[in-house]
Amino acid sequence: MAYLLRELIAHLETIAPPAYQESYDNAQLLVGDPAMEVRGVLCSLDATEEVVKEAKENNCNVIVAHHPIIFKGLKSLTGKNYVERTVIKAIKEEVAIYAIHTNLDHVAHGVNAKIAQKLGLEKTGILAPKLQLMMKLVTFVPLGDTQAVLNSLYRAGAGVIGEYSGCSFRVGGTGTFQPSDKANPTIGKHDKPEEVEENRIEIMFPAYLKQKVVSALKQAHPYEEVAYYLHELENENQEVGAGMVGFLPTEMEALEFLKFLKQKMNLSSIKYTQLIDRPIRKVALCGGAGFFLLNAAKARGADIFITSDIKYHEFFDADGEIVLADIGHYESEFFTKELLLEILSKKFPNIALYLSKVITNPVSYL
Structure with missing residues (x-):
């Protein structure tokens, strides 16, 4: 089965969402076309000229590296330093480079x-969990539609706390409204007050999923106009941090x-x-x-x-x-390429995966 680079990237970004990288970082697709078909992947700590050469020799057209080869904007590509030479070589050899850096540092399974x-x-x-990465959604749903709405929110990634999924809170109450003559109400009639037994639902989710969660709510909710509140939370995210x-x-x-x-x-x-x-x-x-x-x-x-x-x-x-x-920096992260191979092999068993054998450590010891 053939996979496109964008599919591989999408999987990596479910494991280590780009939103969790530090502001100085550049974890993303650095070189390559997301629509290209993946022939093979070389997992490496760094992306250098030698690593690009190694990828080509192994018939790999994708390098997944921990460290981004590009940290700052490039104003020219003339080969005047190792960064420019690596990028030029990757483009010439049609080898894509994807970096997954501090976002992979910050997840509990990274x-x-x-x-x-x-x-x-x-x-x-996590030694130092990050703050203000969580949000809470509060919404109001007719009793009979509660589970369908919750299921939609769960599929969007809401309701996960540590090793527990399907986490939410609900309490019953009475919702009131009066549809105007221009409304298209699911329940009730134009210009007549209505009362409906509803559940108030509260559910937490990672803030980077806000758009996806709100979209899931609106798609699953039976009402024409969905009442909901979003709250930014001070809570530590025990699954994300340094x-x-x-x-x-x-x-x-x-x-x-x-x-x-x-x-x-x-x-x-x-x-x-x-x-x-x-x-x-x-x-x-x-x-x-x-x-x-x-x-x-x-x-x-x-x-x-x-x-x-x-x-x-x-x-x-x-x-x-x-x-x-x-x-040592290189030594402390040396096994990251093994981690990358493990992550990819579980999802893409049919893609040829390789561990880089190039020693990219710029420091030598006597």
Whole structure:
């Protein structure tokens, strides 16, 4: 069965909605035609000239990369730097590049979950859940139409809270209205007051689904004019945010855990602060540059915080309360390409999928 690039992108964006990326990010289709037929996909951490070459050699016309090759606007394509050369090569070779970056970092089943899985962590959750990503819909529906409207809202993505779906609240009451002579009422007659037994429905949904949810409501609701309210919520979204925290099945001494970390993440070295005088059991982590989460890790009572790109003076901020470990940016996200392949293989078993073998790490160790 043949698939178009837009179908592949649509699936990836259900896993990691673009609305969850940071404002500075550029997670999207960077090169290519959404209508092109997908022959094969190369999953990579980065998209470079060598990765484009590798894709071509494997008969792949799509690269799904974690890091966007384009972060800022390009004012020319003359090949004067690695970004322009990569884009030019991708266009010449007719290889599409799709980036799925901080949006994949921020979902509970994303980059950080993959690291937690490698370390065998249990009872995992988002380290710093994001606020103001949820909305609530309130509407009023005749008793007999309530379930049909709810089902439509559920299909649109509303009513999901963590591992629970079909979540809503309803309470009965009496709705009143009087149709004008220009109305086309489902219930009632022109210019006559009407009373209808209705359910007040309240249901939560991710804010980025607002248009889809409202459309589903209007399509399923029996009334010509649908009364509804939308509220922005301050609630944390426990499924979306930065970093992850979880527990080791069995506690380890700090030095023992660092050796375990080195082995599980295939590390050549680890930079770390003074070891604490207690075993490691609760682990906080963030793939990529995550130092900004140090206070969150402390607040959650983590024994160690694993991330990358920590500056010299920032190591002092561990302050004996927690072990701060820098494992390297590339190294912390190396297994993301495995995650991408897993995501795609579940939905597109008939597409040829490959893991990039190109080492794109710009940092070397002696």
